[in-house]
Amino acid sequence: MTMTKEEVYVTMTFLDSDYREIITKAVCGRGRKLTKSENHVSPSHKPSSILGCWVINHRYHAKKKSSDCVEIHGSYDINIWYSFNDNTKTEVVTETVDYCDEIILSSRDENCLHDDYEVVAKVIQQPNCLQCKIENQGNRIAVEVEREFVIKVIGETKVNVRVSPARQSDQHKKHSRYSGDEAKESGKDDFIKGKRR
Numbered sequence: 001m002t003m004t005k006e007e008v009y010v011t012m013t014f015l016d017s018d019y020r021e022i023i024t025k026a027v028c029g030r031g032r033k034l035t036k037s038e039n040h041v042s043p044s045h046k047p048s049s050i051l052g053c054w055v056i057n058h059r060y061h062a063k064k065k066s067s068d069c070v071e072i073h074g075s076y077d078i079n080i081w082y083s084f085n086d087n088t089k090t091e092v093v094t095e096t097v098d099y100c101d102e103i104i105l106s107s108r109d110e111n112c113l114h115d116d117y118e119v120v121a122k123v124i125q126q127p128n129c130l131q132c133k134i135e136n137q138g139n140r141i142a143v144e145v146e147r148e149f150v151i152k153v154i155g156e157t158k159v160n161v162r163v164s165p166a167r168q169s170d171q172h173k174k175h176s177r178y179s180g181d182e183a184k185e186s187g188k189d190d191f192i193k194g195k196r197r
Helices: 005-016 165-196
Strands: 019-041 047-066 069-084 089-104 118-134 141-162
Touching (some): 047 118, 069 118, 089 141
Antiparallel strands (some): 047 069, 069 089, 118 141
């Protein structure tokens, strides 16, 4: 019996191994970090009291620093509304703050194939003002800000997948059936052609 190329491939791979090795992209590491930092803002006037504080314009990007650490570089604007001159006048001061957070991976897959990783960072808590107060010297304002990130490191890894023997057997039978049907059809055509002659 002559088998097609597909039938030979199915038979040989089944006899060779019941598993297939697939190379795919997957999450190879995870990490999470909550950061609290104190920033100092120097207004143009000596503040009398704080009327409000908010943090806006958050921007950031992440990159892999080492095999188990990710760096997040970012910035945000602190806006402080304060009064001065014995609470007779008000003003809003804006300060841009740059930061760099290092996040250690809490879980990491050692079986990644290459060092070419993709880092995905997601903000769980946008930079938020926890406390805003005038320092004892009276010329600066201290702002406590918190932020939280979750990061995922994506890389290429190997996955072993078991192949069902029954499925391969069905494919073998299917190819055999198609080959038999084609032979029958060919015989019919030859019979009809012979009869017409």
